[in-house]
Amino acid sequence: GENVEQHPSTLSVQEGDSAVIKCTYSDSASNYFPWYKQELGKGPQLIIDIRSNVGEKKDQRIAVTLNKTAKHFSLHITETQPEDSAVYFCAAIPGSARQLTFGSGTQLTVLP
Amino acid sequence: EAQVTQNPRYLITVTGKKLTVTCSQNMNHEYMSWYRQDPGLGLRQIYYSMNVEVTDKGDVPEGYKVSRKEKRNFPLILESPSPNQTSLYFCASSLSRTGGGEGYTFGSGTRLTVV
Numbered sequence: 701g702e703n704v705e706q707h708p709s710t711l712s713v714q715e716g717d718s719a720v721i722k723c724t725y726s727d728s729a730s731n732y733f734p735w736y737k738q739e740l741g742k743g744p745q746l747i748i749d750i751r752s753n754v755g756e757k758k759d760q761r762i763a764v765t766l767n768k769t770a771k772h773f774s775l776h777i778t779e780t781q782p783e784d785s786a787v788y789f790c791a792a793i794p795g796s797a798r799q800l801t802f803g804s805g806t807q808l809t810v811l812p
Numbered sequence: 813e814a815q816v817t818q819n820p821r822y823l824i825t826v827t828g829k830k831l832t833v834t835c836s837q838n839m840n841h842e843y844m845s846w847y848r849q850d851p852g853l854g855l856r857q858i859y860y861s862m863n864v865e866v867t868d869k870g871d872v873p874e875g876y877k878v879s880r881k882e883k884r885n886f887p888l889i890l891e892s893p894s895p896n897q898t899s900l901y902f903c904a905s906s907l908s909r910t911g912g913g914e915g916y917t918f919g920s921g922t923r924l925t926v927v
Contacts, residue, residue, distance in 0.1 A: 701871075709852065732910050743816070743902050744855070746915025789854060793910050799845075799870060800910065804854035 702727040704792050706803030713780050714811050721806045723790035724772040730792040733773045734800075735764060738787040748775070780810045814839045818903050818919035825893055825926055833888040833922050835903030843906045844886040845870070845916070846878065848899040855902065861886055862909070893926040900924075 703726040713719045725733075731752040736744035750757045750764045750773065757764050761780075766773040773792075777784055790803040816837045825831055837844065845860040847870075857870030861880040875897055877889040886905075890897060900923050904916040 706854070734911060734915055736915070741920070743904070743918025743920055744916070745918070746911065749911075749915070799857055799860060800916075801857075801871075802847075802855040804852055 702730060702792055702794055702798060702801040704790060704801050704803040706790050706806060708806060709804065710807045710809070712809045712811060715780060715782060717780055719777045719780055719784070719808055719810075721775045721788055721790070721808070722772060723774070723792075723803050724770075725792040725801075726771070727792070727794045727798075728768075728771065729794040730771075732793045733764070733766060734791050735762075735775050736789045736791065736802075738789065738805075740786070744787075744789055777808075780808075782810050782812060784808060785810045814917065816903055816905050816917050816919040818901075818922050820922060821920065822923045823925070825924070827894055827926055828892050831890050831893060831924075833890075833901060833903075833924070835886045835888065835919060836884050837886075837903075837905040837917065838884065839905060839917065840883065841905035841907055841917070842883070843909050844880065845904045846876070846886070846888050847902045847904065848872065849902060849921075850899050858888070858901075860909070893924075895926045898924060898926050 706723045734749035737747045738744040763776045793800045846858040847855040859878040861867045903919040906916045
């Protein structure tokens, strides 16, 4: 089945700096890659996603890039703010009838 | 308000005492799923349901049961809880198994401790 590895497990950045979280996947048939943000005491929430027919997608301060050849995708957050502090999960799903597989999560802390 | 409601939020129980965690959604979603979240392991799928009366095992189904008798409800049943089922549990629903354009809607979680 699909295996998604996520790095780093923890990340601390200064407010205003950029943060990058990276994920790799194993199933070359995977074609949909969402990113979820989990704030303290809440369930995860979708923040951005990308499909395998594009290489990059941007939404204000967040962007996701996809390298299908290398089977990895990344989340980029620019001009980080304290409210960006949360756990971030990447995920992947093959084009078959499989289920969404999540990475192990990254605890992002934005230091004031 | 569109939401997934889980109950209870916190539960401490003893080994072997049957329990049910309820999950209800008000968005008419066909797809529902249960996850457990453990440190360093991320979100692991327990069971999922594509529609009423259609359920299937996820990656870690041992020790759990589910049912989907109505579209809105998807309870998680632990017939004989054990300490290794101590975890944070999330119910999620969506229009499809990928989440579609809106993604999965997650509940607020149930923190279960089995002693």
